[in-house]
Amino acid sequence: MGFGSEFRDLQSIRLADALDGGHVIRSTTDLLTRTYGFHMSWVAESVDGGVVVGHMQGNRTKSFQGVLLRDGQGLGGKVHASGRLRFVDSYFDCADISHEYDRHVADEELRRAVAAPMIAGDRDYGVLLAGSRDAGEFGAQAAEAIESMAQRCAESLYLAERVRAGLAAAIEEDRRRTLEVLRDLVETTQTSIAAKLRETRPLPRNLEGRRRRLRAIEDEAQDATARLRCSEFGLPAPWPTAGYALHVRESQILRLIGHGLRTREIAADLGISAETVKWYLKGLFTKLEVRTRAQAVVSARRLGILP
Numbered sequence: 001m002g003f004g005s006e007f008r009d010l011q012s013i014r015l016a017d018a019l020d021g022g023h024v025i026r027s028t029t030d031l032l033t034r035t036y037g038f039h040m041s042w043v044a045e046s047v048d049g050g051v052v053v054g055h056m057q058g059n060r061t062k063s064f065q066g067v068l069l070r071d072g073q074g075l076g077g078k079v080h081a082s083g084r085l086r087f088v089d090s091y092f093d094c095a096d097i098s099h100e101y102d103r104h105v106a107d108e109e110l111r112r113a114v115a116a117p118m119i120a121g122d123r124d125y126g127v128l129l130a131g132s133r134d135a136g137e138f139g140a141q142a143a144e145a146i147e148s149m150a151q152r153c154a155e156s157l158y159l160a161e162r163v164r165a166g167l168a169a170a171i172e173e174d175r176r177r178t179l180e181v182l183r184d185l186v187e188t189t190q191t192s193i194a195a196k197l198r199e200t201r202p203l204p205r206n207l208e209g210r211r212r213r214l215r216a217i218e219d220e221a222q223d224a225t226a227r228l229r230c231s232e233f234g235l236p237a238p239w240p241t242a243g244y245a246l247h248v249r250e251s252q253i254l255r256l257i258g259h260g261l262r263t264r265e266i267a268a269d270l271g272i273s274a275e276t277v278k279w280y281l282k283g284l285f286t287k288l289e290v291r292t293r294a295q296a297v298v299s300a301r302r303l304g305i306l307p
Helices: 007-015 021-035 072-080 101-106 140-199 207-233 248-258 264-271 275-290 293-303
Strands: 040-047 051-055 068-070 087-088 112-120 123-132
Touching: 007 275, 021 040, 021 051, 021 123, 021 140, 040 293, 051 072, 051 123, 051 293, 068 293, 072 087, 072 112, 087 140, 101 207, 112 140, 112 293, 123 140, 123 264, 248 264, 248 275, 248 293
Parallel strands: none
Antiparallel strands: 040 051, 040 123, 051 068, 087 112, 112 123
């Protein structure tokens, strides 16, 4: 496994080409496997009590997908709890970590692994992990590569969040100003139509004269309606917190599972049955394209639905 002096430049170029959180994570794992020779790399994103394995690169199975690595357990959980880089050169023989996740490691035939925390600003994004299927030792360069990549990845995710928040604020301000213009237009139109109505008094005695005056008012109203519709087309759409429209109850349940509540606890909190909670969860998972509660929380945070 070799690491050239161009390492940092490659990171900056490839990770800065997009501010989408998913793209940043995919680029990070892609760099580690395709460019720097790790056989497998994966990101475990922060949730209450640990990290959940999400995107993987170089994996042979789906054994790790969606697994919750609890704080202090295994390599990833220990790194998340301590906030410090760690690596093991002989995973199954290492007495310095617990071995709750040995089955998943064995499924991937990994023999050594390294992990680093992803922290930027006041945000904890989880843990970046990489592993190799051959025997050997991780040197200082490999450890530096993972640590540097984890830091760059976290900084990119943090920047993406700030840019997204800034865009949302800018678009909302634009909408506010446009709505003010529309309100002015409505008031002007109402004033104009009212003036036209006043002009109809007294109406012409002959029927044809009345019809012409009423047609003129109708044309004025239709013209105003057309102007309003054209203005609505120019109204900026609100910045989406996600690509999904969640039901109010789904949003409530999502918030509660983000706090670690179980089905019965959520039901009691919302005053609904446990079966109803499960029904809403099914729809929520479908919209977020996830299979577990932990994955739902991770996805919601990435999309900006949850803080």
